[in-house]
Amino acid sequence: MKSVSIVEDSEKDARRLKKYVERYAEELGEIVEIHLHWDGLDFLKSYKLDADLVFLDIEMPLFNGLEVSQKLREIDRDVNIVFVTNMAQYALKGYKVGALDYIVKPVSYFSVADCMRRAFLNAPRRAKKRILLNLSATETVSVAAEDILYVEKHTNTLTFHTTRGVWEMRGTMRDVEAELEGEWFSRCISGCLVNLRFVERTTKNSVFVGGEELPLARQRRKEFINDLMNCVGGR
Known part of the structure; x- marks a missing residue:
């Protein structure tokens, strides 16, 4: 079983991402657990070092996606991060935290599927609980x-x-x-x-x-x- 977290303050964008993740999981024949978070603080508080992939919106209130990714890297150096943004130039800064990729809104199914394919091939190997x-x-x-x-x-x-x-x-x-x-x-x-x-x-x-x-x-x-x-x- 794989685990995907979606951190997105827009319900419309979050539901679209969730639908595409479910579609890819069905096509792959893989059980994927999906966790939705509406802001970065809620995500960080509840994170249990169990995600294979995190879709992280950049333009969010309180903490933007870049700030959240920096905090996330302090507790999990291995999880795959994909930034979701309206403006690609913001996402380029994300490579400082070793992001897998970025996708620009409105996201397409094929961009989500490609990120999931690469993330699952490069799933974090956590031998220790x-x-x-x-x-x-x-x-x-x-x-x-x-x-x-x-x-x-x-x-x-x-x-x-x-x-x-x-x-x-x-x-x-x-x-x-x-x-x-x-x-x-x-x-x-x-x-x-x-x-x-x-x-x-x-x-x-x-x-x-x-x-x-x-x-x-x-x-x-x-x-x-x-x-x-x-x-x-x-x-």
Whole structure:
């Protein structure tokens, strides 16, 4: 399955792009997940490093497409970017962020299809699952799931202990657990999610991760040990 994001403040232009993406996907026999965003800020806040291609309008309020692309490159160096514009000279500046191409409005089906063909041939190869930590309104960190040792929750604050350092952000353990599903994480207590690949040993009431001793709740011990055995066995 491929993923395409369309960042466009004009509903008419966005719907046209979406129709052409769907048409190409049908002709290719490929399942393509399409995400529509009406402004660059909404796109950046919700981006999960999962797109193969981003169609990015240049003339948008608040943040124009060039500004959005620069922020996008800070968190994803590999995603294919195609600028959509009324004036080609603006799009030429986009090559500074390694854009795949640009297309001029009104877009044609063949220009969209050609960009999709090249983007899918050059799809980002992300071997590692990554998540974004929104530390503040102005600071975001991208962390590989396999680099997270464990996550602790205190009131409304989540503390991420990683091989690269420790970061804090506001959030819920439920959201983090959903984000890390399938990445060999298990709760040792209600407020602590452990990367099973870093577990060194367990005792009746403790689990040791990265040289740290963490509590292991009696009611969670059976499920935690079972998850650990599955992780070690690669199941």
